[in-house]
Each structure stands twice: as C-alpha cells, then as structure tokens.
Amino acid sequence: MSESTIPHLPCLRFGKPYRSLNQSEVIDYRDGSIRATLSQINSGVMRRDLKSVSIARESLQKFSTFELIEICQKAGEAFLSEPLPLGEDGIQQSPQDYLETLSSTSGLPHIMVRKNMEKIHYALCNMNTILNGLTRGLDLEVLDRGFGEQSGSPVCFHPTTQALGLVMPSNSPAVNSLWLPAIPLKIPVVMKPGKDEPWTPYRLMQAFISAGCPAEAFGFYPTDYEGAADILRLCERALIFGDKSTTDQYAGNPGVQVHGPGFSKILIGDDEIENWQDYLDVMVSSISENGGRSCINASAIIVPKHAKEIADALGRRLGPVKPLPVHDPMALLSGFANPKMAEWIDSAIETDLKEPGAMEATAPYRDGPRLVRAEGGIYLRPTIVACDSINHPLANREFLFPYASVVEVPQAEMLDKIGPTLVVSAITKDESFKRALLSDHRIERLNLGPIPTMKISWDQPHEGNLFEFLYKRRSIGIAA
Amino acid sequence: MDHVVEQALAILKHRKVSALFTTPKLLEALAERRDLVQVGIKGVFCGGTTMDKQYARFLMEEICEGGKIGFVPTYGNTLMGLARHRPFGPENDYSITYHAPQPRAVLRVVDTKSGNPVEYDAWGRVELTTLTKEFFMPRFLERDEAIRREPWEEAPWDGVAEIRPFGAMEKKIVEGVY
Numbered sequence: 001m002s003e004s005t006i007p008h009l010p011c012l013r014f015g016k017p018y019r020s021l022n023q024s025e026v027i028d029y030r031d032g033s034i035r036a037t038l039s040q041i042n043s044g045v046m047r048r049d050l051k052s053v054s055i056a057r058e059s060l061q062k063f064s065t066f067e068l069i070e071i072c073q074k075a076g077e078a079f080l081s082e083p084l085p086l087g088e089d090g091i092q093q094s095p096q097d098y099l100e101t102l103s104s105t106s107g108l109p110h111i112m113v114r115k116n117m118e119k120i121h122y123a124l125c126n127m128n129t130i131l132n133g134l135t136r137g138l139d140l141e142v143l144d145r146g147f148g149e150q151s152g153s154p155v156c157f158h159p160t161t162q163a164l165g166l167v168m169p170s171n172s173p174a175v176n177s178l179w180l181p182a183i184p185l186k187i188p189v190v191m192k193p194g195k196d197e198p199w200t201p202y203r204l205m206q207a208f209i210s211a212g213c214p215a216e217a218f219g220f221y222p223t224d225y226e227g228a229a230d231i232l233r234l235c236e237r238a239l240i241f242g243d244k245s246t247t248d249q250y251a252g253n254p255g256v257q258v259h260g261p262g263f264s265k266i267l268i269g270d271d272e273i274e275n276w277q278d279y280l281d282v283m284v285s286s287i288s289e290n291g292g293r294s295c296i297n298a299s300a301i302i303v304p305k306h307a308k309e310i311a312d313a314l315g316r317r318l319g320p321v322k323p324l325p326v327h328d329p330m331a332l333l334s335g336f337a338n339p340k341m342a343e344w345i346d347s348a349i350e351t352d353l354k355e356p357g358a359m360e361a362t363a364p365y366r367d368g369p370r371l372v373r374a375e376g377g378i379y380l381r382p383t384i385v386a387c388d389s390i391n392h393p394l395a396n397r398e399f400l401f402p403y404a405s406v407v408e409v410p411q412a413e414m415l416d417k418i419g420p421t422l423v424v425s426a427i428t429k430d431e432s433f434k435r436a437l438l439s440d441h442r443i444e445r446l447n448l449g450p451i452p453t454m455k456i457s458w459d460q461p462h463e464g465n466l467f468e469f470l471y472k473r474r475s476i477g478i479a480a
Numbered sequence: 481m482d483h484v485v486e487q488a489l490a491i492l493k494h495r496k497v498s499a500l501f502t503t504p505k506l507l508e509a510l511a512e513r514r515d516l517v518q519v520g521i522k523g524v525f526c527g528g529t530t531m532d533k534q535y536a537r538f539l540m541e542e543i544c545e546g547g548k549i550g551f552v553p554t555y556g557n558t559l560m561g562l563a564r565h566r567p568f569g570p571e572n573d574y575s576i577t578y579h580a581p582q583p584r585a586v587l588r589v590v591d592t593k594s595g596n597p598v599e600y601d602a603w604g605r606v607e608l609t610t611l612t613k614e615f616f617m618p619r620f621l622e623r624d625e626a627i628r629r630e631p632w633e634e635a636p637w638d639g640v641a642e643i644r645p646f647g648a649m650e651k652k653i654v655e656g657v658y
Contacts (some may be wrong), residue, residue, distance in 0.1 A: 020534050021532075021533040021534040021537055021573055021574060022532065022533070022534040040534075041534070042534055042535050042538055044508050044535075044538055044542075044543075045538060045542070047512060048512075048542055
C-alpha cells in the first residue's frame, strides 16, 4: 500500500473529524506493514469537548426511543453489508475490506471476524429485544416522557450521566456490542478505541451516522493512558476493559463498570461425571471458539474426578490444532498482533508448569512447541493443563488463546473454591447442587446443563446491566 | 498542581493581569477553570516543559482561541537567557523552532557520540555554550533533545526545534520546573 492510499482515521469530536498532528500506526500483524494511521489526541482536547457534552445528549433526545431503535436496525444492515466512510479522504470501506483489514491487524481469521460481524449485526437488528431484557419489559415510551407506569406502578427514570465513557480493548470486535444500547437509551459515547482495533468502533459509528443518527452522539478519541484515565474520571459512567491489573484499579468504583478476565468455567457434578465423554464437544467449543480470546471462553474445567482422563481427551482434540491461513474457513487460532504478549504467555505457562502438580495434556498430541511462527505471524497452540489442586498457579488462569486447566475439586467445595466467575456452565441434574449454584453471588451468568460458556443471551446482560448503569429510578409525584 | 492553580486563580480574581508566564500544563489547567479571554489575559509566555506539535497547536488554537490571546513559546534558562521562537502555525504543522540569543549564548544540536552537529532536520542532543563577561561555559550538554533547523533571516544561525527531554522516546521521563 503506498503512503497516499493508507487511510487515516481521525478523532471524532462529537462527530466532527479532527486530524491530530500526532498519529499512531495500525500495523499488519504478519509483516508490520501500515494498514492505517490513527490520530492520537492529547487528553486536553477531550476534556475541552466534554464541557459541551450536553449538546451531544440533546442531539439524541430529539429522537424517540422507537426512532433510535429503527436507526439501530438500519445501522446493523449498513455495518454488515454496505460500504461506509473510512476517514476523511473519501475512502469507502466495503464489508470485505473491513473483514480483511481487521483480520490483518488483529490476527483473527476471516471466519471469526465474520462471526463477530454477525453478532454485532444481530445485536443492532434486535435492539428492541435487548432493551426489553435490559429494562425488564419497560414501556420504552417511559424513557421519552421521563415517567410512566410499569406493572401498575408509577415509574420515573433519570439518566446518571451525560455520556458513556468507553476504554475499549483490541481482543474481540463483538465486545463493541456492549455499548450499542447506549444510543437508543439516548446516551452519547466517548470512546478510547483499542490500539490495534479502531476499525470496528469507527465503522459502527459511521453505520449509525449513515442510518440517520446524529454524528454529535459519537466521541472517538484515540489517546494515551492520561486520556483513558480522564474518560473514566470525567464521564460519570464508564466501561473499562483490560487485564486484572488494570481493572483492579477501578474495582468498587460505582461509576466504572469493569470488564476484566472472565475466569469462565465448566463444572460437572457428581451425578454426571461418569458421562463426561458426552460433554467433550461442549468443553472444546467453550475453550476454543473465537480463538479462545473472550472472557466467556472457559478457562477451567472443574470436576469431582477423572481430571487426568478429561485433560487427555481434550489434549487429543485440541493438541493437533495448528494455525491455518487466515482465509481458511476451518481456522481456529488467532495470530498475535503483539508478539511479545505471546512470548510472555508462553514463558509464564512454562514457568508455572515447573511447579509440582501440573501436567500439560496437549503436549503429547502437538507436533512442536506451543509458540509457533506460522502463516507469517506468531501463534500459540491450544494448551490444556491437568492440575492436582485449584491452588496451583495454572488452575485458575486466563490467557488470550485456547487455554484451560482441568482440576479435581469435590462437588461440595466447588463453589467456594472457583472464585468470581463470569460464566459457569454447570452440567448436573442434582437439584440441591442447582439450588446452590442459583444462590451463588459470584457467578454472573449461569448455564444449567451442557451449554457452551460462549452461548450468551442478548435479552439478558451477562456482565452488568447497561440500562441500570445509565439510568436510575426515582420516586415521582405529579399533581392531578 | 492544584495548589498552584488555586493561587493563580486567586490572583486572577483580585488583580488585573494581562500577561501570564506559565508552563503548558498549568496554562491548560487554568483554562479549564477560567475563560482566560474573559479574565483579560492578552498574552502568554509559555515554556519550561515539552510542547510537541499537537500540544502547541491545541494551546494556540483552543486555549488561546486562535489568536485572541497571544501565545509566545519560550525556551531558556538562567545561563542562556530566553531563546526567541520563530513564527509557527498550520503552515509548518506547529513545529516550534527557537534561536539562541547569540552571541551571549550558542545552541547546537549534536550527536552524543561524536559531539558534532547532526544534519539539518535530524534529532540530536541540545548543547549550550555561554560566553559572557560573567561566565564562560563551553559545550554544556542540556537534558534536552531537539531537531536541528536551518538559520532564520531574523536570527541567522542554527535553530533548535520540537524540544523534548533527552531519551523521551526510549523511556518515560517525569518533567518538572524549578
């Protein structure tokens, strides 16, 4: 690509493009070629814009919620199927361009980008269902009027913020579906995109604008750590995605919804453990779908017995999986946009495998090392580790590739030992175990039965409820 | 920083002030608390810490509202005095070049290994020589790096541009003013 054809993604200052003099490069993970330049703004620009955030909010308040839901639907179609502006230079990005470019900078194979596109499309086209789930069936006209009735009782909601702050990750495009309901909820967004993945949010914003949404509703601010901290500090409500060290800083802050590692798990009860072979497909897909990059991928299989046999069976299935060309529809692994991250993960696993009580079950079925250079990039091949104890350093870890531990824990101790878990798929028919699972406050989403951890419901938030985050109910009285 | 801003705001409230000497970050912090045009500020001498091109543009276009407040970048110290800046703006991407007050002080941009000047428009370390009745200090290496620029008709000797702490691209450096 010649320099003149490299697209430039400007900052969007509540819809107005702004080309910064500081620019970063978005790089092809295979050969380091530049796929785009990205305006990097000093945080003062964003702080200044936030002073006039009320204009952005007013731009959305001119629409009814129903009209904004219709805009979401049109935006979904545009996102999936239509060319959309990419930067200021008149460049149009076709869906195929988006797919190939995102794949080239994120390492996700085409098939996974396609699935992520379809997830986002589904979320936009089914916004009515999502809002129904988030608001528990509230008549959405209540949001237009500010008050109304629900189940015979008066209700009144007020927004908790003028804008939703977003500090986005680069790991998986579909994570953007989490902020989409903010637009029909009439809350503008102020976003720092992921360093390697500006493509999806930028395309989504363009899709919204092309569908008739006011451009003022979108702040797109590629910025530094100071800028990210300002988004979290100045937007009264914000979502942050990151590793544990990042998200720990904001734990307990009611204005910041933290999306860190999920530590999602499959639990098999005493009553079903002898049938474990029937559930191998569920385990394999939970561990490996989406390249093992999601917080809803299973990172541990907790069983009362047969851990070594289960680990071996998973090793036999996942050990031979190797990198394939990005356009291969059978590709299961993602390349690493940041090779140092892959090297760090590989060395962390090797170091912890030296601790007694862990055995890698994939190694016997893998022809070569875990870290491989293939298809022009760096990959980590799937890794299953059988651990003797939940206290082993590898037993409750999450990495950005298909990784899981298999650990034996007596059923009666499972819930106390697994720790906070985003998704639990519990394979059991034992009513008392189910009741214990239903009562446990540390599980965000509970699947009862052999359901892959990756299967989520759009009408039930699995990690925080955006409506409850952005709106607060208050008591109201109106004179007759 | 807050206590400095509070003091400055108190002075701005109770005194008629039309010129500010301040650092870039303090200027930005003050502007977040008060509309400096409305307060009556006519000009700002701004220096002491890094101003990259984007930051200089932001201060000039937005904080100083595109010329409503005169924006004068400064570079210097007690040894050198103040270096004069060359006109800058959108035509040169807000790249700020300074020219030392020769002959009392001479600035060069040098290669740290050879000690020789780098090529024009290349990065090197800032070297200061002062030659006054009071003090002769030859070839003192400043803690800054900069781009060497060609002479300017109003100061026909080399300029130093886009000054930043030495090694800023390799490691994070905490800047301060004293």
